[in-house]
Amino acid sequence: MGVFILFTTFIICLVIGVPVAICLGVSSAAYLLFHADIPLVVFAQKIYAGVDSFVLLCIPGFIMAGNLMNGGGITDRIIRFASAGVGWIRGGLGLTNVAGSMLFAGISGTAVAEAASIGAVMIPGMKKEGYPIEFAAAITAAASTVGPIIPPSVPMIIVGALTGVSVGRMFMAGAIPGILLGLGMMLVCYILAVKNNYPRRPWKGWKELWDSFLGAFWALMLTALIVGGLLSGIVTPTETALLACVYAFIVGVFFYKGITIRQVPKIVIDSAITSAALLALVGIANVFGWIMAAEQIPQTIATTMLSITNDRTMIILLINILLLIVGMFMETIAALIILFPTLMAVATGVGIDPVHFATFAVLNLMIGLTTPPVGVCLFVCANIAKEPLWPVIKAIFPFLVGNIIVLFLVSYIPQLSLWLPNLLFGVK
Incomplete structure (x- = not known):
């Protein structure tokens, strides 16, 4: 009952x-x-317990760093650099869209922020250059899923808080799969561009590439700061997030001069509101997860899956199918909190490395951000494009196919996610 x-x-x-x-x-x-x-007081106690984690302090830090850099004009600079690099190829603005998202991923850590920031610039720009508006919205939504895979990653931070798995190892584990995801979308974009004869811009020489790189240099160095801080071991992920805020403030105010001191309080408040909404979801989902555990629902799911098969290959397939279905209906963070501990117990029970499992589980749920009926990034980009949802859904289908292929490559080739963290942190 x-x-x-x-x-x-x-x-x-x-x-x-x-x-x-x-x-x-x-x-x-x-x-x-x-x-x-x-008693209902338990409700409040469990919410507090859900957010009472030092690791979760990363989330407000990375969100504020991203907002400071974005307010400082980072999006335009990154897109200009990406366009100089790949804009001259057939379908160049589509490729620029994906490349810009890959570069922006090292700053935002969230897919929705990426879809909104990149989409506000790229969707109108692609329409102006003659691309179908539904294609522009679709590729922006698809490319935004790279954000939480390439470090830093808010979902990876949540996983670390839930399971105690090293956030640093998970950040590094997402690097190669994130690059593969981006390259896969670029390939799909190029094939569609050639087939439909989408436009390209002329090559403007190495000088433009160099000048655009210099323009984006300080923004790109934020990624280097985050990754370098984690690899050095001098700072924790939470301390890295705070350093990123200080760096983003200095660059946005004094180097790019895209924001003024007066604008900083508003950025802090906006970041606090976003963080509060996310942490409220984490806390409330913790209550839901606690009730599920009390009703032994996770144990039932695990027992059912293992009763079907204990073959590692089939377990990976079943987990991916389940998460793809869940991702169509549920927000990523909520799905992680409710299902991740259970599914990780199943995965580790058949010998799957926790970091490997975390990588393909997060990648799977990121794909859910672009699938109806609850594809948040799909809604954001369709809204920016002022286009009905159905044409955008049809246009995104080839990218979904490509992303699912990458998902299964990452799922069945563990070294794609484990090689880099093992190299940098040692085999665990």
């Missing part, structure tokens, strides 16, 4: 369009009120 109340309330709220965090909270409260003999 308790499980029925929990999931029926959750599904009803989801269907009528209630935000996922509220869906989780309402269904958890309904369970406590109508089934469990537990």
